[in-house]
Amino acid sequence: MNRNRAFYIGRFQPYHLGHHAVIQKIAKEVDEIVIGIGSAQKSHTLEDPFTAGERVMMVSRSLEELDITYYVIPIMDVHRHAIWVSHVRSLTPPFNVAYSNNPLVIDLFSEAGIKVKKSPLFQRDVYSGTEIRRRMLNDKKWQDLVPKAVVKVIKEIDGVQRLKKLSKIDSQG
Ligand code: NAP
Numbered sequence: 001m002n003r004n005r006a007f008y009i010g011r012f013q014p015y016h017l018g019h020h021a022v023i024q025k026i027a028k029e030v031d032e033i034v035i036g037i038g039s040a041q042k043s044h045t046l047e048d049p050f051t052a053g054e055r056v057m058m059v060s061r062s063l064e065e066l067d068i069t070y071y072v073i074p075i076m077d078v079h080r081h082a083i084w085v086s087h088v089r090s091l092t093p094p095f096n097v098a099y100s101n102n103p104l105v106i107d108l109f110s111e112a113g114i115k116v117k118k119s120p121l122f123q124r125d126v127y128s129g130t131e132i133r134r135r136m137l138n139d140k141k142w143q144d145l146v147p148k149a150v151v152k153v154i155k156e157i158d159g160v161q162r163l164k165k166l167s168k169i170d171s172q173g
Helices: 017-029 052-063 081-093 104-109 129-137 146-156 159-172
Strands: 006-012 032-037 069-074 098-100 114-116
Touching: 006 017, 032 052, 052 069, 052 146, 081 098, 081 104, 098 104, 104 114, 129 159, 146 159
Parallel strands: 006 032, 006 098, 032 069, 098 114
Antiparallel strands: none
16 A cells, blocks of 8 residues: 655754644654755855755654654755756655645645645744744754754754854854
């Protein structure tokens, strides 16, 4: 019997408890989840500080606690939206449903004939990548907004220092 496999994509800069709650909910509805690390080519900017490999570590280690089969696949952007879905499908295990809240992503998958389900983020006012990066830069508490595994990864890669250095470069440039 074919497995029911879902696709979910985000930039995960960084992966936080809002994303984690969405994935926990999806995990109850399908057999396997394919997680796309979006904008995989980006890193070392204030908006996208972490590399694809670092984001793979954040997501994979956080998902170890869930009882589900998952695949974490970095996906670079392409300059033509019209071919993006084919690009995604060429890199991922086959999936029969995509979860997203991003209007462009929803339109592109729907136009390609793929079933899309909305995935509203859990407590959006609290869990936001922008807010977490802001707190890191301002020495405010951010650790309780991400899974414990992500705290460890960011410590391992000295992520807060990287963000602070990027902020200095940005204000000088
Ligand atoms: P995103 O660019 O990562 O996120 C956009 C905003 O939506 C962020 O503020 C994000 O919050 C928020 N968000 C993420 N998931 C959400 C949810 N379930 N509910 C409410 N808000 C949510 O966009 P994305 O949809 O998460 O990821 C799409 C990825 O696909 C991007 O990397 C994009 O570049 C890529 N893409 C590429 C092409 C192309 O190459 N032509 C076309 C379409 C999409 P946080 O910051 O808290 O995550």
